[in-house]
Every structure is written in structure tokens, then in C-alpha cells.
Amino acid sequence: MPRAEPTGRLRIVGGTLRGSRLDVPAAPGLRPTPDRVRETLFNWLAPFIQGASCLDLYAGTGALGIEALSRGAAQVDFVETDTRLVTLLRENLLRLKQTATVQRSDALQFLAANSTRYDIVFLDPPFTAGLWTEVASALEARDRLQPGALIYVESPAQEIPPMPPNWALHREGRAGAVRYALYRRV
Numbered sequence: 001m002p003r004a005e006p007t008g009r010l011r012i013v014g015g016t017l018r019g020s021r022l023d024v025p026a027a028p029g030l031r032p033t034p035d036r037v038r039e040t041l042f043n044w045l046a047p048f049i050q051g052a053s054c055l056d057l058y059a060g061t062g063a064l065g066i067e068a069l070s071r072g073a074a075q076v077d078f079v080e081t082d083t084r085l086v087t088l089l090r091e092n093l094l095r096l097k098q099t100a101t102v103q104r105s106d107a108l109q110f111l112a113a114n115s116t117r118y119d120i121v122f123l124d125p126p127f128t129a130g131l132w133t134e135v136a137s138a139l140e141a142r143d144r145l146q147p148g149a150l151i152y153v154e155s156p157a158q159e160i161p162p163m164p165p166n167w168a169l170h171r172e173g174r175a176g177a178v179r180y181a182l183y184r185r186v
Contacts, residue, residue, distance in 0.1 A: 009021045009022065009023055009024060010022050010024055010032050010035065010061065010063055011035060012063070012066060012067055012070050013035050013038055013039045013042070013067065014039065014042055014067065014070060014071055015042075015067070015069075015070030015071035015072065016070050016071075017066065017067075017069070017070035017096055017098075018070065020066075020070075020096055022061050022062070022063055022066065022092050023061070023088060023092070024061055025084065025085070025088060027060070027082055027084065027085060031060075031124075031126075031127070031178075032060060032061050032063050033063055033064060033124065033154060033180075034175060034178075036175065037154075037173070037175050037178070037180050038063065038064065038067055040173060040180075041064075041152060041180065041182065042067055042068075042071055044170070044171050044182050045068075045071075045120065045150065045152075045182075046071070048119065048120065048150060049068060049071045049072055049073055049120070050071075050072040050073075051072065051073070051074045052068070052072075052073045052074060052075075052119040052120050053073070053074060053075045053116065053117070053118050053119050053120075053146075054068045054073045054075065054076045054077070054118060054119065054120045054121070054122070055076070055077050055079070055116075055118040055120070055121045055122065055144070056068075056076055056077070056078045056079065056122045057079050057107045057110070057121065057122065057123055057124070057125070057135065058079070058080065058107060058123070058124050058125045058126065059078040059079055059080040059085070059089060059102075060080065060082075060085055060124075061085070061088070061089065061092075062078050062080075062089040062092060062093070062102075064122040064124065064152070065077075065078050065100065065122065066092065066093070066096065066098065068120065068122075069098050069100065073120070075100070075101075076100045076101075077100070077101045077103065077114075077116065077118075078100060078101065078102045078103065079103050079105055079107055079110045080102070080103075080104060080105075081104065081105065081106055083104060086102055086104045089102050090102050107125070107131070107135050107138075108134070108135065108138055111135070111138045111139060111142045111144055112138075112142060114144070116144065117143065117144055117145060117146050117149075118144060118145060118146060118149060119146050119148075119149055119150070120149065120150045120151075120152070121139060121144075121145065121149065121150075121151045121152070122152045123135060123136065123139075123151055123152060123153045123154070124152070124153070124154040127155065127156055130161075132153060132155060132161035132163075133161050133162050133163070136151070136153075136161075136163050136164055136167070137164060139151070139164075140164045140166070145185050146185075147185065148184060148185060148186075149184070149185040150170065150182055150183070150184055150185075151163075151167060151182070151183045151184075151185065152180070152181070152182050152183075153180070153181045153182075153183060154178060154179070154180050154181075155178070155179050155181075156177060156178065156179065157174050157176070157177050157178055157179045158179075159179070160179065160181075163183055166185060166186050167183040167184070167185055167186070168183060168184050168185075168186050169181060169182075169183055170182045170183060170184045
């Protein structure tokens with residue numbers, strides 16, 4: 001399959017890879033998390049990120065997972081269905097000299113086949129797919145979260161998707177048409 005041609009770039013905002021650039025290709029449903037939202041999120045995650053096991057579902061450019069690696073996460077598993085984005089993500093990780101697992105898979109299939117339990121999960125599906133609640137339920141049903149895990153959820157500003165009852169809202173914010181929230185598994 002042809003490589004996704006970049007139409008823009010974004011930068012890693014903190015950590016050892018601060019200032020590194022990632023290509024952003026034109027791809028349906030791709031909405032990279034803006035720099036200022038990532039900066040806020042990782043300020044929230046600062047006490048927890050060092051040594052954490054992370055899952056970047058619907059990885060797209062991989063900006064969230066690469067930001068986690070930059071700030072000391074021990075492991076990041078990236079999951080993305082688009083072959084071109086998977087290729088670009090692998091190229092970026094190689095260029096940045098980062099070791100991580102990149103799976104070309106549907107998020108629900110990945111959760112069914114994988115047995116890893118994560119400390120931090122980035123849940124940012126395409127807005128038109130409406131998969132937040134289904135995937136959040138699968139994370140619980142498949143036992144993929146450590147006790148006290150943190151789950152980042154990005155959704156349209158006017159929509160607060162229902163989350164499992166044992167997920168407590170830790171922090172939230174809005175940036176334009178986007179709501180971003182961090183939940184803690186209790």
C-alpha cells in the first residue's frame with residue numbers, strides 16, 4: 001500500500017524527544033491531539049507516567065504514545081487500522097530511536113487477543129465511529145486495566161460518552177470542539 005504523504009507536522013511538546021516533529025498525513029477521521037491539549041494532559045499524567053505501561057488505541061500519528069515514551073513510559077503499544085498510518089508510525093519510531101509495539105488491528109480485536117494490563121490508556125477513536133463506550137466496556141470486560149489505571153478520552157465537546165461505573169472523572173477540559181478527559185479506574 002502506498003505511504004501516507006504528509007500534509008502537516010506536529011511536535012512532541014515535552015520530555016527527551018521535545019521538539020521532535022511527526023508527519024501528519026491526510027487520512028479520513030485523523031485528528032491529531034493539538035499541542036496544548038497534549039501538554040495539559042501530560043502535566044496531569046506527570047506523577048504517573050514514569051515506568052508506566054501504556055496503550056495508544058486508535059493511534060493515528062502516534063503523538064500521544066510517542067509523547068508518553070518521551071516522558072518516561074516503560075512501554076507503549078500502538079493500535080491502528082490504517083496500513084499507511086501504521087507504516088508512518090513505525091518509520092517515526094525508528095527515526096526517533098524508540099522501541100514500541102505497533103499493531104495493525106481493530107481496537108476491539110486487539111483487546112480480545114492481547115493479555116497485557118495497562119497503567120495508562122489513550123482512547124481517542126474517530127468521532128464519527130462513536131466507539132468510546134463500547135471500547136471502554138471492552139477494556140473492563142477483557143481485564144486490560146491495572147488497578148488505578150488512568151484512561152484519557154477525547155470526544156466532541158458537546159458529547160460526554162458514558163463510561164464504566166468504576167471510572168471516576170479525574171480531570172477534564174475543552175479546546176474548541178473537543179472535550180478531553182482523564183478518568184481513574186477505582
